[in-house]
Amino acid sequence: MYRGKRHVTLIAVVALVTLAGCTAKTGDQAGSASTEAATPLELCVVHNNADHPSITALVKGMNEEAPHFDANIVYFDPANDPQKQVSMIEDCVARQPDVLVVNAVDPVAVVPAIKRAFESGIRVLMVNADIAPEGRQYTEGFIGSKSFDQGYAVGLMIAEALNNKGNMVIVAGNPGQTDTVNRTEGLKAAFADSDADITILAEQTGQWSRDKALTVMTDLLTRFPDIDAVFGHDDPMALGALEAINASGREGIKVFGVNGNTDACQSIKDGEMAGTALQLSELVGVSTVRAAFDLKQGRLIPREILAPTAPVTPENVAEWQDQCW
Amino acid sequence: MIALARALGRQTAVIVFMGIFLLFTVLQGSMFTSAINLSNISRQVAIDAPHVMGQVIVLISGGIDISVGSVMAMSSALTIGLQEYGAVWAVAAALAFGAAVGAVNGLLVTKGKIVPFIATLGTMGVVRGMVLAYTEQRSIPGTIENFGFWGGGSLGMVPVPLVISLAIMIALWWFLRYTVTGRGFFAVGGDKETAYLAGVSVARFQFTAFVLSGTLAAVSGVLLASRLDSANAQIGVDTPLLSIAAAIIGGASILGGRGGVIGGFLGITSLGMLSTGMNLMGVNTYYQIATRATVLIVVVVVDALIVNSKLSAARLPLERKMDEHLRKEVVIV
Numbered sequence: 001m002y003r004g005k006r007h008v009t010l011i012a013v014v015a016l017v018t019l020a021g022c023t024a025k026t027g028d029q030a031g032s033a034s035t036e037a038a039t040p041l042e043l044c045v046v047h048n049n050a051d052h053p054s055i056t057a058l059v060k061g062m063n064e065e066a067p068h069f070d071a072n073i074v075y076f077d078p079a080n081d082p083q084k085q086v087s088m089i090e091d092c093v094a095r096q097p098d099v100l101v102v103n104a105v106d107p108v109a110v111v112p113a114i115k116r117a118f119e120s121g122i123r124v125l126m127v128n129a130d131i132a133p134e135g136r137q138y139t140e141g142f143i144g145s146k147s148f149d150q151g152y153a154v155g156l157m158i159a160e161a162l163n164n165k166g167n168m169v170i171v172a173g174n175p176g177q178t179d180t181v182n183r184t185e186g187l188k189a190a191f192a193d194s195d196a197d198i199t200i201l202a203e204q205t206g207q208w209s210r211d212k213a214l215t216v217m218t219d220l221l222t223r224f225p226d227i228d229a230v231f232g233h234d235d236p237m238a239l240g241a242l243e244a245i246n247a248s249g250r251e252g253i254k255v256f257g258v259n260g261n262t263d264a265c266q267s268i269k270d271g272e273m274a275g276t277a278l279q280l281s282e283l284v285g286v287s288t289v290r291a292a293f294d295l296k297q298g299r300l301i302p303r304e305i306l307a308p309t310a311p312v313t314p315e316n317v318a319e320w321q322d323q324c325w
Numbered sequence: 326m327i328a329l330a331r332a333l334g335r336q337t338a339v340i341v342f343m344g345i346f347l348l349f350t351v352l353q354g355s356m357f358t359s360a361i362n363l364s365n366i367s368r369q370v371a372i373d374a375p376h377v378m379g380q381v382i383v384l385i386s387g388g389i390d391i392s393v394g395s396v397m398a399m400s401s402a403l404t405i406g407l408q409e410y411g412a413v414w415a416v417a418a419a420l421a422f423g424a425a426v427g428a429v430n431g432l433l434v435t436k437g438k439i440v441p442f443i444a445t446l447g448t449m450g451v452v453r454g455m456v457l458a459y460t461e462q463r464s465i466p467g468t469i470e471n472f473g474f475w476g477g478g479s480l481g482m483v484p485v486p487l488v489i490s491l492a493i494m495i496a497l498w499w500f501l502r503y504t505v506t507g508r509g510f511f512a513v514g515g516d517k518e519t520a521y522l523a524g525v526s527v528a529r530f531q532f533t534a535f536v537l538s539g540t541l542a543a544v545s546g547v548l549l550a551s552r553l554d555s556a557n558a559q560i561g562v563d564t565p566l567l568s569i570a571a572a573i574i575g576g577a578s579i580l581g582g583r584g585g586v587i588g589g590f591l592g593i594t595s596l597g598m599l600s601t602g603m604n605l606m607g608v609n610t611y612y613q614i615a616t617r618a619t620v621l622i623v624v625v626v627v628d629a630l631i632v633n634s635k636l637s638a639a640r641l642p643l644e645r646k647m648d649e650h651l652r653k654e655v656v657i658v
Contacts, residue, residue: 075609081562094362108554108555111555
């Protein structure tokens with residue numbers, strides 16, 4: 001119907017081809033990763049979900065450490081979407097950073113993308129949530145927290161609080177993720193070492209989210225009339241579970257979390273939450289920048305760099321409160 | 326001049342595509358136009374292209390399909406989960422699932438007389454629940470050795486999914502333009518009553534549109550399963566908005582009666598370039614969401630203005646009558 005249509009398309013195609021031809025070059029173009037200390041450290045970071053206090057702390061740690069190593073850091077947030085994370089990883093690879101830092105949304109789904117990054121010569125560091133075991137050969141290392149120890153610390157706290165006998169439920173993080181798996185394993189190991197006769201009635205995921213944890217806990221309260229303790233894999237979820245318990249009017253349920261968030265520490269001080277285990281996310285961020293710098297210098301780094309933990313209880317919360325974040 | 330403006334008015338997809346390409350070429354130069362980067366963009370786009378084209382067909386026929394994300398996720402999960410029966414059967418099951426959900430959508434709209442938005446909103450929720458149950462919220466790794474070829478592999482520099490999607494696009498373009506069945510979608514979407522009075526089976530076309538959309542969403546799911554080499558319950562949450570935006574940039578209208586699969590392909594490519602270009606520039610993710618929405622708004626507004634403009638006065642009687650019809654729909658928008 002419109003003759004102009006063909007003209008426009010033709011002009012467009014010709015212009016496109018000309019432009020692409022003029023500016024495109026085959027092969028890698030950006031400066032190859034060199035070991036000169038003079039050039040800034042270029043980092044490309046792909047989060048799993050920036051909308052979480054531990055990631056905010058991690059970013060804070062990275063940003064504070066960056067000037068000491070002349071680092072330029074770019075952050076991408078796929079908001080828990082594995083497909084978007086893969087696209088962002090590929091776009092990061094196109095930017096040719098010195099180090100690519102990835103916090104896996106899904107430990108399995110990132111494997112092909114990280115493999116491709118490795119094959120294009122980019123060094124990859126996993127942070128906070130590691131890649132699945134079959135993908136580790138493509139990464140330089142993992143920087144995170146001793147999540148097993150965190151679970152262990154909480155396990156000891158629960159065993160003591162319940163006198164080695166009782167029922168509990170777990171409101172867990174995303175299934176399959178490093179911290180989720182390790183914290184539950186740590187908990188069970190602590191029970192085994194204490195010879196505790198504590199039954200885990202259920203473990204359901206709250207997806208690291210306070211409101212999901214609230215819903216999950218409400219349903220768990222309905223299902224199980226006899227719960228003595230709750231282990232939320234992080235403080236937001238623990239606080240969500242606490243809200244559910246308060247709303248239901250049930251008494252005598254002790255709530256434990258992990259992180260050492262300010263509101264959780266205050267809650268422990270006020271006698272509401274029963275305990276938490278510290279997670280030093282800011283330290284993880286700082287360590288990431290340092291490890292990335294070492295990689296750029298061509299130094300070897302440890303396979304795992306894990307930040308330590310400590311239990312925070314009503315007894316010692318006063319000492320730890322300024323560490324809470 | 327008038328002819329140029331008229332011609333341009335119908336080519337929003339090409340203009341947006343060219344505009345975004347030019348913008349990032351100027352801003353980022355060879356990083357953007359490098360073979361690697363264009364290959365990345367085309368791979369990402371090629372995986373989303375099938376469901377966009379499905380959305381275009383549904384929009385042409387006067388409907389809308391917001392269950393595409395959930396269908397993509399479930400078919401992706403089935404493709405991986407059923408790998409023990411062989412890749413062929415797994416893929417076939419995934420595609421059959423997509424078609425089945427499309428059929429359900431079609432029946433809800435034609436027999437149940439439910440508005441497409443609500444009908445597909447319902448199936449979106451139900452299917453998402455199925456994905457969560459089927460995967461038990463953990464990811465399922467793929468077990469077939471070279472399955473990653475279809476979504477993740479390349480023939481030379483050309484990504485395999487691009488070849489597949491372009492083939493589908495050409496087939497659908499020919500189908501929509503040159504077959505009676507294809508053109509029937511336009512009739513039904515353009516004016517249901519007139520089509521009905523002309524003897525066109527409106528219900529049959531609406532039903533078929535949804536079945537096609539469901540199947541194409543499943544194709545996207547299969548390609549994605551291959552690219553990630555795993556199944557995950559969290560994918561496809563953003564997809565309905567993405568496919569509608571891409572389809573509209575490509576010339577489709579919420580009110581039905583127009584659109585094209587080539588436009589849809591250009592639309593999703595434009596959005597893909599926008600996203601990657603902004604990533605390369607280091608733009609914060611949240612600004613990216615706002616930018617994508619702005620592009621969509623600009624496209625819709627400019628399109629409305631051009632249709633309404635006085636330039637369209639100097640046209641043939643038939644074209645002016647067409648404009649009257651289009652002006653009516655634009656006012657409602």
